[in-house]
Amino acid sequence: MLLGERLLVDLRVVRRAQLGQALQAQHLHGGRLGTNLVQLGFMSMDELATVLGAHLAVPVAMDNQFEDTRAEVLARLPVEVAARVFAVPLHQERSGTLVVAMMDPRDPVAVAAVEHAVGSRVQACVAPELRVRYWLEKHYGIPRPNFFLRADSGIGGGRGSERRRTVSASPMFPATESKARLGRIQTVKRPAPAAGAGGDDFELDITVDARRRSPAANRALERISVAMGSNDILDALVEYLAASVGCGLVLMVRDQVALGWRGAPPLDPQVVSQIAVPLDLPSCFRSACENATTFRGAAPAASREWHHRLSEMLGQITPRDLVVVPIRGGERVLALIYAHMANDGDMSAQAVSDLEALAEAVTARVARAVPTAAAAEPTK
Numbered sequence: 001m002l003l004g005e006r007l008l009v010d011l012r013v014v015r016r017a018q019l020g021q022a023l024q025a026q027h028l029h030g031g032r033l034g035t036n037l038v039q040l041g042f043m044s045m046d047e048l049a050t051v052l053g054a055h056l057a058v059p060v061a062m063d064n065q066f067e068d069t070r071a072e073v074l075a076r077l078p079v080e081v082a083a084r085v086f087a088v089p090l091h092q093e094r095s096g097t098l099v100v101a102m103m104d105p106r107d108p109v110a111v112a113a114v115e116h117a118v119g120s121r122v123q124a125c126v127a128p129e130l131r132v133r134y135w136l137e138k139h140y141g142i143p144r145p146n147f148f149l150r151a152d153s154g155i156g157g158g159r160g161s162e163r164r165r166t167v168s169a170s171p172m173f174p175a176t177e178s179k180a181r182l183g184r185i186q187t188v189k190r191p192a193p194a195a196g197a198g199g200d201d202f203e204l205d206i207t208v209d210a211r212r213r214s215p216a217a218n219r220a221l222e223r224i225s226v227a228m229g230s231n232d233i234l235d236a237l238v239e240y241l242a243a244s245v246g247c248g249l250v251l252m253v254r255d256q257v258a259l260g261w262r263g264a265p266p267l268d269p270q271v272v273s274q275i276a277v278p279l280d281l282p283s284c285f286r287s288a289c290e291n292a293t294t295f296r297g298a299a300p301a302a303s304r305e306w307h308h309r310l311s312e313m314l315g316q317i318t319p320r321d322l323v324v325v326p327i328r329g330g331e332r333v334l335a336l337i338y339a340h341m342a343n344d345g346d347m348s349a350q351a352v353s354d355l356e357a358l359a360e361a362v363t364a365r366v367a368r369a370v371p372t373a374a375a376a377e378p379t380k
Contacts, residue, residue: 008037013051017330018042020370024329027369028362029147029252030230035129039254040332048128061101061125065090066135073098079140081117085110088127088135089118096120101127101135146259146273147252216243217354224361233362234262237337240358244351246342247316249275252335253289256280261335263314271313283307288324289333294356295324296347321346325359329366 008014014022014037022036029036034048043051046062053060066088073089076098082088086103087110093099098118104110105124115122129148136142213221216239223236234250241248241264249263249272260275277285282302284295298320299307311318319340327335337355341347 008051013047014042021330021332023370024366025332025334027366028230028233028327028329028334031147032129035148038128038130041255045128045131049126049131052126052128056106056126058105059123059125061088061090061099061127061131063131065099066101066127066131069135069139074139076118077114078117079142081113082136082140083142085113086129086132086136087114087124088132088139090125093123097123099123099125101125101132103127103129103132146261149254149259213357214244214350214354216240217357220358221361224358224365227365233365237358237362238262238264240354241337241339244354245339245347246345247314247319248337248339249314250335250337251275251277251285253279253333258285258289258336267314271315275310275313284322284324285336285338288326288336292326292328292333294326294352295322296352297321316340316342317344319344323347323352323355325355327359327366328363334366335362 008019018037018040022033022040022042025036025040026033029039031039034043034052037043038045038048049060049062069088069090073092076092077087077089077100085107088101090099090101098114098120100114100122102110102114102124103126105126111122111124114124133142133144133148137144220236220240223239224233227233227236237250238248245264247264247267249267250261251258252261256279258277258279260272263269263272277283279286279289282300283306284297284299284303287300288295298304299322304318307322308318322338322340325337325339326333327337337359339347339351339355
């Protein structure tokens with residue numbers, strides 16, 4: 001089920017520049033286009049639900065219907081079926097028909113599976129991916145991957161908020177922001193967008209230079225050049241980190257939080273998934289995001305205690321020399337590569353150069369993945 005890109009622009013729900021950014025984020029992060037539009041703040045959940053209903057010509061399941069679901073209705077659908085077809089029962093009509101919210105309400109196999117499991121006719125409604133996954137976790141205890149957690153800097157939402165179970169970063173950072181200076185920053189030159197580009201112009205001019213690369217970096221660059229999606233890209237990055245760096249992980253950027261995404265062995269995947277870095281407080285991660293350039297050096301004084309706790313979580317010695325490299329999508333930083341040597345040694349110039357080349361290659365690969373239609377003039 002694909003959300004119509006042209007429909008989004010024609011209905012003036014999003015601008016084509018925003019659509020282009022969401023398509024880049026989708027290629028890197030995965031998930032559905034609507035999910036990425038909501039995660040980037042370009043449309044609300046209810047706007048997405050309404051567009052999905054119009055696009056598919058099916059009823060829409062709104063948030064209040066999920067809130068009012070009764071336990072006996074939820075119990076009709078076994079958890080294993082709910083998890084397999086991404087379905088949440090809402091209510092039972094007097095006729096016996098069960099109204100169910102689904103990500104793919106026009107999938108006959110999924111609808112048939114629900115009808116077989118509950119033993120009655122089903123009225124399938126559409127709901128956004130983020131909303132369905134939230135309520136599957138709330139009602140059935142089916143956990144969401146980090147990508148589907150909507151960051152809100154640790155502040156819980158009210159009734160009907162899909163942000164209610166968010167990754168909380170507050171225990172790992174001091175409560176007040178320090179005025180200490182950030183650590184030294186090593187920048188890498190990047191081509192700038194054309195002067196005078198308008199807000200709706202989608203342009204990105206990125207080239208990956210021909211500096212000498214290590215064999216491990218060359219292998220990763222080759223994999224990135226033919227990557228079909230986020231898993232291929234992550235595999236290439238993690239392969240390089242495991243072969244060349246003592247400790248490395250990739251984090252996805254979500255508003256004011258960077259979430260652990262994938263770690264290089266021997267990092268525990270469960271530990272990586274619990275990492276949440278607040279980007280509104282001083283740190284090397286914030287510096288890399290704000291400046292869209294590589295941070296290299298010791299952790300800023302204001303966040304050294306937090307970096308020590310992070311190293312303990314990862315089972316590593318607290319590094320005195322670390323690197324954070326941004327991966328961009330348009331004007332946004334979509335992800336961060338973090339690395340340091342396991343033996344507390346200095347990062348080599350070769351390793352830093354390799355990481356910057358890999359980040360630029362991913363940025364260029366994501367940019368090329370955006371269809372030409374996303375950059376076309378909007379319908380008048």
